Amino acid sequence: MQQLRACVCDTSMSRLPTAPILVKSETEYNFEFQLLTWNTHVPYSGNRFLVGQATTHTSKSRVKFLEIVTYCLVLTSSSLCTHSVKDHSYHSLKSVDNLYIMSDDLSKNSYEDDQVPSTSGVTTSHSSTPEIINCSANNLDIENDKITEVIRRSITPSNIIEPSGSNKKNTSKSDLNSSGIKVVRCSEQSLDNVDAAIFNAENVLKSIKKSPINPKSSMLKDLYLSNAVKIVSKDDVIASYNKGKNSITKKTQNVSSRIINNDNSSSRMETDVDIDIGNMNINPHIYTEEQSNDSLNSTSTTIAIPNLVVSTSKTNNREEINPEHSIPSTSNCDMSSDKSKSKFKDTASITIPSIFEIGDPSYSFIVSDSKIQDYIKNAKMIEPDNIENAYDPTEIDEIINHEIIFGTRYYLVKWKNWSKGFNTWERIGALYKSQNRILQYVKKKKTDKIRHGKVNGIELMMSRKIISKLFDNFRTETGLSLPAILPENINGVFNDLDVGPIQSQLLRTQCFRYFLASVSLGHFRQKQLIKLRQWEIDINVMTQGYQIKVENNMDLEGPPELFAYVSDYVPHRNIIIPDDPPIGCTCKRNCQSPEECCYEMSGCLKAYNKHKNIIVAPGNPIFECNKKCRCTNSCTNRVVQLGSKVNICIYKTRKYGWGVKSAQHIQKGQFVGKYIGEIITVKESEIRLNNGSSLLDNMWNLDFDDSQNYKYIIDGTHFANFTYFINHSCDANLNVYAVWINCLDRNLPELALFASRDISAGEQLTTDYFSRISEDTLKKSGTKCQCDMKNCQGYYF
């Protein structure tokens, strides 16, 4: 039995319910779940924490626990992205990225009911009476509805922040709650504010995009959008200079900056850009210069904006930005001499700090794992889903659903060339460039009346970018090995989010996002692995003498439950598969001294050697000894009937969906498996192909006896075994043979796959699909082949 504690905090501190919620879950999952909230008084915020506590008995319960915690979190913080909070400008984390989940073993610690250590090390307490919801764990939808409802009810005007894009009048003191947060009621209308914010941001980006040659400008954009680049008041700059520092980090109302000396010897690029900061239009001539420091493996960029000095002033308790000074331009800001001082008066400069500094001690403290360090540095981990990083519309196959969670719109996307395991919920900002696709979806929805499914909150935390990046980074030869994120790691990052120089803060923010994504991915992965394992167990019931592994290290798709898994032919309707051979052989010594063995009686060659490996060329019919023969199972003419002995693995390939690979070395000529399916007539196959209920790719003609007038086809669309997943290769390593055993109807052979060469463990098993169908069908199709073999014909079928 495991005790879990999920400690969750919303770093933007606005939308958590004030009264504790108690969610009790019974039955299947066997745990009690509590969600409690505290209003803590940590020095920098007054953040509220959400703490879930559960006693779980099974890993299923554990998953469910995390699911509920996350769902609550998503509900409580999904619309925070457009809000800014006074003195909390470091919270550039957006929306659900603000979530913080941690679970650990409670048995090591015991906490008083009302004394829970907060993530910042401050012990907190609560006093309100808990509200209790009894949930049926059988139906998460209902749970979610209930939780949603409670959270909705808990959101009072006093704990909601006004979206920054709204046109409300200036904050007056009475509008502020104890945390200094301006409050308004949140409504569906805030959706429009979200959209408005996106469109405003787009204008900023458009103008910045005018800088075609400046590679640093994109960095500026990113940093600007994430509030990382801020402008300080002129006074601050001068004060900083007077102190002889080369950088300052003073915070103002979302606006601060850092100054560094410009070095005349640095390389310089000149670009025209317009930057729109808030209501203020700046038309600067921007100079960027790069200074690298190899020993630190870092670069920093200075952007000097002549013509501009920004200062701040206080009005109505708020600091407002006034573009009050506009002084003649100079291109440089040299603070090393008196002469430069006068220049400096004319110029403000923004320094974009290097994001990744290996030398940052807090960074090495946070992530000691070199793989994670490389990942964060090189892949930049998770890009914010701002407009700049929006997906290209051509990447989208279809938008299939949508959901509005506390004012933020999410769309469920099926991606082109990605399996449905990669269907992800994307925020509207990430689909900004795909508005036509959204429109198409809305129109289709009106006609089709698409039913809204419930979204599992945790799904909202994972965009396709995040999933694929994490998968790519942590996929190994042997499987997907996700890093273990310890609660201490998360604590370390979270506690120091607003401490130290801006680059350290950015790094920690990156790490924080990374950890959150890893936690979510771990959750998805756990669920997926449970399902894959369950299917693996189910299908192994059908196998005798060999093992099937099921593996998906490519994406998050569960088992390919496309058909009923069977171990023998399934005859359709009136088709009868005879099972009583009229004749058998009488050879002595288990057919080692053949007189007239079955193959000879049929006028065929001996098919197998003494190791039971095939020795005849493809196209040769095989007649094995049958139930009427005198020989035993050790007869060398009994192979296919005894079943495969080869361990295989059904796995997700990189290019063409599921495939089959060998889990052991296979000898040339070794029997690997039978192609199984439903036996249907040729006429029935035509009906199915016409009405689309079956696919040509899953059919195999039984035309070995007569390629013109054959009667039956194997259709693997609805009933099949692992051979269903064997992909086509123009240089296949499996050959297919027609084998007759107890059914001697020439139209109904069994189809057996034998290794055409030695196959190493881990190699994909392939057949030549051309051998499945008649010449006529071949001409009708032309599907692009991706086998990448030297002799690839470019298409199959």
Ligand SMILES: C[S@@+](CC[C@H](N)C(=O)[O-])C[C@H]1O[C@@H](n2cnc3c(N)ncnc32)[C@H](O)[C@@H]1O
């Ligand atoms: C019988 S299924 C094989 C299993 C399949 N990969 C899956 O995920 O279900 C045949 C399908 O696999 C894919 N496929 C197999 N071989 C291929 C190849 N050489 N090139 C491209 N696609 C292939 C095609 O999508 C084809 O329709």
